């Protein structure tokens with residue numbers, strides 16, 4: 139099976155029928171929900187927070203973020219989602235998710251003022267940034283704009299957790315070193331390593347948390 | 352899009368990053384919708400210190416909403432001290448006293464008042480971001496990135 143990001147850019151891949159398939163598959167929903175809960179546990183939020191969801195898709199993670207404590211630690215959170223696929227966002231709209239939705243390409247940056255978010259979450263999206271569709275874009279440039287924008291938009295002491303599917307070790311390294319260059323403290327965590335269901339989480343921290351009130 | 356979100360949003364163009372005129376984005380031809388949401392006192396307590404009051408004043412004025420005071424209200428006026436003390440000492444589920452009118456008004460303005468459609472215009476470069484069905488389109492043509 140070919141990886142979707144090798145065939146088409148995400149806005150083309152997740153057309154209406156693919157978006158619906160993705161959103162209604164209970165297996166995918168289950169995996170996505172588990173990964174969101176895992177990411178939330180790594181964020182360790184203790185009170186209702188403002189959260190950015192990068193690659194929010196149809197809002198599967200967002201619905202969890204909007205749930206109250208104790209299902210969602212520290213919740214209910216208020217979230218803002220970005221996605222490059224209009225079809226995915228259309229499904230989110232139909233579901234009347236509570237977060238605000240943006241049609242935006244994270245590879246172009248994160249258009250929020252400094253210190254906006256308490257935290258950010260990204261489930262199965264960051265590997266898409268390694269695609270460069272046109273001659274004036276490179277994966278390195280897209281990753282650097284994304285992580286620089288994310289870093290700037292988080293509060294001091296803020297955290298981001300990005301679960302992604304690296305194509306290989308080289309890509310894993312390219313992604314995490316782009317985050318470090320943007321200023322993040324970064325750690326890679328792998329669940330079920332070496333198995334077909336291996337999950338990679340990039341845990342990012344913005345320094346200066348001790349200065350936070 | 353919630354008015355709260357607009358208070359954090361900037362122009363996506365690189366050339367506008369450090370320009371004061373690029374924030375806040377200015378709503379044009381905006382159609383508003385009130386979407387009821389449950390009051391989340393602890394969220395507001397967390398986020399209000401980050402809200403740029405002057406930008407909020409500008410935007411509400413442009414949207415034709417009731418004018419806000421010149422200066423942001425003091426936290427004590429929004430969250431009476433009694434509520435924090437009670438929540439901290441109560442053994443059972445903290446019995447939250449009735450929220451102040453000010454808190455309810457801020458909740459209504461920031462989290463229940465939304466832009467359903469229209470445009471958001473950058474005061475620096477003039478770029479217009481379309482909002483349709485509440486979703487803002489921030490995709491830039493590659494020469495503007």
Ligand SMILES: [Zn+2]
Pocket residue numbers: 362363364367373473474475476477478
């Ligand atoms: Zn601009």
